Amino acid sequence: MAQTHNLKARYGDAALVTGASSGIGAEFARRMAAEGLDVVLVARREDKLRELAAKLEADHSITAHVLAMDLAAPDCEQGIKAALDEKGVEVGVLINNAGFGTYG
Secondary structure, X not given: OOOOOOHHHHHOOEEEEEOOOOHHHHHHHHHHHHOOOEEEEEEOOHHHHHXXXXXXXXXXXXXXXXXXXXXXXXXXXXXXXXXXHHHOOOEEEEEEOOOOOOOO
């Protein structure tokens, strides 16, 4: 028998996804929206975030917040917190997908 998950009931109303402008981060955001969670989309490319936010809101009747920020900036965590406080968003799920890697 398949197990069902109700992320919204378990963790609250919102998920914050870093690296949400493309790839796996965007897919995580789609999954959270499909589960009925509002999403906070964080990445550097505001145009991509806004495009994804509009699609998620239309497809899933959720609220998608866009935070165009560089997580490598020294004060980014304060900026994220201030934006969440200003919007009155309480995050229950964090998907920390942004990263930097080298090869070789």
